[in-house]
Amino acid sequence: VLDAFANLLQPVPFLTLAAGLVLGIIVGALPGMTGGVLMALTLPFTYYMASTNAVILLVAMFVGGVSGGLITSTLMRIPGEPASIMTTLDGYPMARGGRPGRAIGLGVAASLVGGGLSWISLVLLSPPLVWFGLRFGPFENFALVLMALIFIASLSEGSFLKGLLSGVFGMLVAMPGIDETSGTIRLNFGFSALDSGFHILPVILGLFALSQVLADAVHVEQTFERVEATVSGVFLSVRDYLTHGVNMLRSAVIGIWIGILPGVGASIASIVAYTTAKNVSETPERFGTGCEEGIVASEAANNACTGGTLIPIITLGIPGGLADAILLSALIIHNLQPGPLLFVNNPQVVHAIMATHLVSHLLMFALMTVGCVFFAEIMYLPRGYVIPVVLVSCMVGAFAVNNRMFDVWVMLAFGLVGYFMEYARVPLAPFAIGLILAPLAEGQLRSGLMASNGSILPLVQRPIALTFLLTALAMSIWPFCRDYRRRRLERASA
Amino acid sequence: VRADRSRRADLAFVALCLVVAGVTWREARTLPAGKFDPLGPATVPILLCLVMAALAGLMLLRLAIGRAVGHARTSLVLGVGVDARDLPYRLRPGLAIATFGLTVLYVLAMQRGGLGFLPATGLFLAVLGALLVPRTPRAQAVSLALALGLAVLLDLVFRKILIVDLP
Numbered sequence: 001v002l003d004a005f006a007n008l009l010q011p012v013p014f015l016t017l018a019a020g021l022v023l024g025i026i027v028g029a030l031p032g033m034t035g036g037v038l039m040a041l042t043l044p045f046t047y048y049m050a051s052t053n054a055v056i057l058l059v060a061m062f063v064g065g066v067s068g069g070l071i072t073s074t075l076m077r078i079p080g081e082p083a084s085i086m087t088t089l090d091g092y093p094m095a096r097g098g099r100p101g102r103a104i105g106l107g108v109a110a111s112l113v114g115g116g117l118s119w120i121s122l123v124l125l126s127p128p129l130v131w132f133g134l135r136f137g138p139f140e141n142f143a144l145v146l147m148a149l150i151f152i153a154s155l156s157e158g159s160f161l162k163g164l165l166s167g168v169f170g171m172l173v174a175m176p177g178i179d180e181t182s183g184t185i186r187l188n189f190g191f192s193a194l195d196s197g198f199h200i201l202p203v204i205l206g207l208f209a210l211s212q213v214l215a216d217a218v219h220v221e222q223t224f225e226r227v228e229a230t231v232s233g234v235f236l237s238v239r240d241y242l243t244h245g246v247n248m249l250r251s252a253v254i255g256i257w258i259g260i261l262p263g264v265g266a267s268i269a270s271i272v273a274y275t276t277a278k279n280v281s282e283t284p285e286r287f288g289t290g291c292e293e294g295i296v297a298s299e300a301a302n303n304a305c306t307g308g309t310l311i312p313i314i315t316l317g318i319p320g321g322l323a324d325a326i327l328l329s330a331l332i333i334h335n336l337q338p339g340p341l342l343f344v345n346n347p348q349v350v351h352a353i354m355a356t357h358l359v360s361h362l363l364m365f366a367l368m369t370v371g372c373v374f375f376a377e378i379m380y381l382p383r384g385y386v387i388p389v390v391l392v393s394c395m396v397g398a399f400a401v402n403n404r405m406f407d408v409w410v411m412l413a414f415g416l417v418g419y420f421m422e423y424a425r426v427p428l429a430p431f432a433i434g435l436i437l438a439p440l441a442e443g444q445l446r447s448g449l450m451a452s453n454g455s456i457l458p459l460v461q462r463p464i465a466l467t468f469l470l471t472a473l474a475m476s477i478w479p480f481c482r483d484y485r486r487r488r489l490e491r492a493s494a
Numbered sequence: 495v496r497a498d499r500s501r502r503a504d505l506a507f508v509a510l511c512l513v514v515a516g517v518t519w520r521e522a523r524t525l526p527a528g529k530f531d532p533l534g535p536a537t538v539p540i541l542l543c544l545v546m547a548a549l550a551g552l553m554l555l556r557l558a559i560g561r562a563v564g565h566a567r568t569s570l571v572l573g574v575g576v577d578a579r580d581l582p583y584r585l586r587p588g589l590a591i592a593t594f595g596l597t598v599l600y601v602l603a604m605q606r607g608g609l610g611f612l613p614a615t616g617l618f619l620a621v622l623g624a625l626l627v628p629r630t631p632r633a634q635a636v637s638l639a640l641a642l643g644l645a646v647l648l649d650l651v652f653r654k655i656l657i658v659d660l661p
């Protein structure tokens with residue numbers, strides 16, 4: 001890990017990190033654009049970078065994106081990122097009350113503490129999980145992927161059925177192309193362009209970037225209530241840190257834990273931490289009126305989530321959300337095998353992820369403390385100027401994958417699919433994760449079956465695989481039990 | 495009105511899933527059996543189609559008997575499906591359609607029209623910018639200048655720095 005820190009101080013990696021972080025903060029601060037969109041747009045261009053630098057860039061963007069949302073939430077009452085939604089409740093009233101610097105200062109400090117604590121968890125929890133993961137065979141890996149998909153569908157969103165359908169849809173989109181086990185070209189529907197299947201990148205670009213641009217075009221006339229940013233009060237004293245220490249620690253632990261769970265994400269972490277802080281506060285009535293504890297809880301939790309969410313991806317190869325899915329795609333593009341073997345075969349990449357996570361938080365603290373006024377000005381950039389540039393970047397990004405227009409058409413088609421699914425309130429994260437994990441799940445199942453002469457029994461005979469399957473089963477039943485219980489309670493109270 | 499719209503969207507999503515599952519299942523049935531492994535290339539796609547059709551059927555059943563199917567509580571694409579009555583400004587769905595249509599024309603111009611990246615991008619940015627920015631002379635002039643400047647800049651960045659073999 002120390003080598004990774006030393007490497008980060010070299011000019012190219014450091015500039016890559018700084019550029020990723022600044023872009024992440026800017027995009028996180030722009031209303032209607034998210035860090036995930038930026039990562040999706042950047043992904044095709046990481047082809048031309050060394051794998052370590054590509055990972056540094058994407059992790060820095062991830063941290064910057066989550067952190068940048070604070071500025072918009074505080075000064076415009078609009079969460080620049082979904083993860084900043086709770087910051088809006090207290091950040092904006094505090095800014096309107098004449099203390100915008102103080103609101104941003106509290107948020108940035110809490111983000112640093114949350115991010116720092118989540119880095120410690122990333123470093124401490126990853127090795128034991130890797131040790132565990134290295135004991136997995138094909139059946140365990142298959143059961144793990146199955147469990148992760150069901151977990152994501154059942155935990156993350158409001159509709160289990162829609163989540164499952166979205167995940168299966170994503171898996172089905174991953175099926176066309178060359179079957180790696182038999183070498184057969186399958187599901188090309190008579191189009192030779194589909195012989196190699198749908199590449200992940202145009203699909204992800206369409207689903208998340210193009211659909212976001214279309215949504216932004218609908219809201220092009222949106223106007224913002226504006227509060228001027230000032231640096232007055234942005235620097236916190238040691239006493240401030242001590243006053244909010246317990247809240248920061250508690251919210252960070254919540255963020256880390258929720259980050260580790262697949263599919264739950266920073267927005268839920270921020271909601272849970274905010275609600276917990278309100279529940280334990282001696283003055284809960286102040287929440288929502290510009291309360292310092294509210295800003296601290298929300299920002300500590302959403303940044304802590306960034307470290308937590310990296311744990312399953314680098315230890316087990318299971319992405320928990322969009323940013324993870326994009327990071328996983330970057331690893332696959334660079335011929336790196338995600339999961340426990342990444343630690344064995346490419347430790348420099350794992351260490352680069354860890355080092356970037358911490359350094360990005362430290363740099364984010366410095367940049368956002370000193371440059372909050374600059375970032376605040378950028379967020380007023382009219383959407384009419386941003387949308388066309390993002391569209392051209394989407395087009396070039398999709399084209400650059402294989403230098404062919406077919407991928408651009410794929411991107412356009414999945415842009416419509418993504419927009420429609422979002423309109424129908426179908427969660428998109430299970431789709432992306434199903435798309436990425438389906439080839440892995442199928443490959444593991446088929447190699448396991450070949451090793452067991454076609455017997456499926458090892459799935460229930462091997463304790464770890466069985467545990468994963470039973471957990472998946474329990475998670476499948478749980479939403480129905482929860483709904484049934486809720487209906488009974490509603491009937492009883494009526 | 496909102497419930498109706500949500501129900502129509504759910505039905506359309508079910509229909510999409512059933513069509514995708516049906517078409518894929520039909521294609522997967524034509525695949526040969528596996529020579530070396532017990533499953534072969536067809537089994538997993540067929541299984542996925544069946545699961546998708548079953549889940550879509552279950553959703554359809556719930557919709558038919560008036561039971562809630564729920565909806566995603568968090569969103570990865572911001573601002574989709576927002577009700578215009580909740581907002582202090584006008585929604586412009588027509589602009590989204592125009593944006594998508596112009597993007598299709600932009601891609602076609604390069605693929606079929608023989609237009610290079612630089613002129614096509616300049617034209618695309620200028621037309622789309624004119625549609626999206628306010629109709630004041632100043633905003634339109636800024637947009638046009640930006641379009642031309644950005645076209646050159648993007649061409650330079652993608653072609654020379656990121657070495658993308660652009661059309």
